[in-house]
Amino acid sequence: MTVNPAHTALWPAPHASGAVDATVHVPGSKSVTNRALVLAALASEPGWLRRPLRSRDTLLMAAGLRAMGVGIEEGVGPDGSGETWRVIPAALHGPATVDVGNAGTVMRFLPPVAALADGPVRFDGDPRSYERPLHGVIDALRVLGARIDDDGRGALPLTVLGSGALDGGPVSVDASSSSQFVSALLLSAPRFNQGVEVRHTGSTLPSMPHIRMTVDMLRAVGAQVDTPESGGEPDVWRVTPGALLGRDLTVEPDLSNAQPFLAAALVTGGTVVIPDWPARTTQPGDRLREIFTEMGGSCELTERGLEFTASGAIHGIDVDLGEVGELTPGIAAVAALADSPSTLRGVAHLRLHETDRLAALTKEINELGGDVTETADGLHIRPRRLHGGVFHTYDDHRMATAGAVIGLAVEDVQIENVATTAKTLPDFPDLWTGMLGN
Numbered sequence: 394m395t396v397n398p399a400h401t402a403l404w405p406a407p408h409a410s411g412a413v414d415a416t417v418h419v420p421g422s423k424s425v426t427n428r429a430l431v432l433a434a435l436a437s438e439p440g441w442l443r444r445p446l447r448s449r450d451t452l453l454m455a456a457g458l459r460a461m462g463v464g465i466e467e468g469v470g471p472d473g474s475g476e477t478w479r480v481i482p483a484a485l486h487g488p489a490t491v492d493v494g495n496a497g498t499v500m501r502f503l504p505p506v507a508a509l510a511d512g513p514v515r516f517d518g519d520p521r522s523y524e525r526p527l528h529g530v531i532d533a534l535r536v537l538g539a540r541i542d543d544d545g546r547g548a549l550p551l552t553v554l555g556s557g558a559l560d561g562g563p564v565s566v567d568a569s570s571s572s573q574f575v576s577a578l579l580l581s582a583p584r585f586n587q588g589v590e591v592r593h594t595g596s597t598l599p600s601m602p603h604i605r606m607t608v609d610m611l612r613a614v615g616a617q618v619d620t621p622e623s624g625g626e627p628d629v630w631r632v633t634p635g636a637l638l639g640r641d642l643t644v645e646p647d648l649s650n651a652q653p654f655l656a657a658a659l660v661t662g663g664t665v666v667i668p669d670w671p672a673r674t675t676q677p678g679d680r681l682r683e684i685f686t687e688m689g690g691s692c693e694l695t696e697r698g699l700e701f702t703a704s705g706a707i708h709g710i711d712v713d714l715g716e717v718g719e720l721t722p723g724i725a726a727v728a729a730l731a732d733s734p735s736t737l738r739g740v741a742h743l744r745l746h747e748t749d750r751l752a753a754l755t756k757e758i759n760e761l762g763g764d765v766t767e768t769a770d771g772l773h774i775r776p777r778r779l780h781g782g783v784f785h786t787y788d789d790h791r792m793a794t795a796g797a798v799i800g801l802a803v804e805d806v807q808i809e810n811v812a813t814t815a816k817t818l819p820d821f822p823d824l825w826t827g828m829l830g831n
């Protein structure tokens with residue numbers, strides 16, 4: 394086996410010599426870009442995506458759709474602006490091969506699309522993708538009429554034997570391990586013969602804002618969706634079959650990727666402005682305004698964007714992050730530098746993310762001298778004086794950015810494989826040093 398030198402390389406995390414004062418333009422949202430690509434591919438007319446995120450996860454999504462026949466072209470938007478993808482829907486075909494990498498959105502959102510293709514679509518990915526749960530999508534697709542060849546583990550690799558159409562109809566799914574099971578079934582459902590009725594049967598359902606994002610984006614392209622929030626039964630979503638419109642959509646900045654920059658203001662007692670912060674959004678990162686305020690900062694939405702300022706005092710927090718699990722690594726990093734303990738709850742499902750994030754955060758912060766313990770569903774973090782050392786990232790973009798936040802306050806922290814940030818934020822090292830004025 395050859396070792397990719399990027400995976401073992403150490404990046405000396407910059408130490409902040411003073412308060413950060415910067416404006417950071419954060420690239421587009423992964424979750425919005427990948428939903429928009431799927432919906433545009435399933436539409437009945439071409440559409441545009443402006444300012445799409447170009448990162449490993451979104452390029453894999455685009456490549457997977459292209460493999461099934463969809464046209465995705467670099468282009469200029471209808472108003473002449475650049476940075477646009479033009480998506481040209483087509484009859485979906487197999488045989489095709491899809492590399493999901495370690496992208497939850499690709500491994501879960503594309504099998505339902507593949508069920509509409511007219512031949513076999515093979516799905517494979519990084520070794521970690523074999524361990525991430527997919528049973529909710531596989532079992533549900535079978536109930537809805539799809540044929541799938543897999544090894545019975547409820548995970549990748551697998552082949553969806555597309556037949557050109559899918560019956561659809563009612564299906565129950567336990568989505569307690571990932572909200573993406575629900576989103577995946579809803580996104581393609583307008584193209585199922587009978588649409589879909591998804592009933593979540595598990596005890597908990599993480600990441601509700603991401604399900605709301607799915608529903609909002611479906612409605613924005615003309616789908617009819619009934620939800621618990623629109624007067625339907627609890628834990629039941631219904632999508633009516635029908636044609637989808639091709640739209641001209643501008644992708645919002647990725648607010649979860651804004652997190653390390655906001656955290657930089659918090660831990661250095663500085664100010665960071667994030668332009669184009671949306672006034673209304675379904676992105677879970679919007680909760681940072683409240684969480685980082687409770688931890689010591691203050692923020693204001695102005696015409697410049699989100700202006701976030703802090704004094705340098707960082708407070709611990711007791712918070713349920715079940716709805717916003719992807720914010721956990723960044724919050725844990727700040728909590729390790731706080732003036733009081735923190736308890737992060739509601740995130741047991743993070744053990745099945747890019748890596749086991751609860752174990753990885755505990756080990757890496759403790760190896761720098763911290764005092765973190767895992768609970769059944771989260772972390773207890775008691776701040777200690779930290780020292781330098783290697784912060785391992787386990788191929789997890791959010792571990793790398795969490796380590797960089799700690800490095801601002803602790804000298805001689807080295808991030809192993811900072812290149813893993815390419816999953817959702819390829820420009821991270823440059824944006825980070827740019828923020829620090831280097």
Ligand SMILES: O=C(O)C1=C[C@@H](OP(=O)(O)O)[C@@H](O)[C@H](O)C1
Nearest residue numbers: 424571572573599600603718719
């Ligand atoms: O649908 C989405 O875009 C996402 C849903 C969440 O997944 P889980 O519900 O599996 O945590 C989130 O953590 C992930 O980063 C993106």
Ligand SMILES: C=C(OP(=O)(O)O)C(=O)O
Nearest residue numbers: 495496497498719746747
């Ligand atoms: C959990 C995450 O990603 P994925 O879409 O691969 O599930 C994440 O980005 O934090």
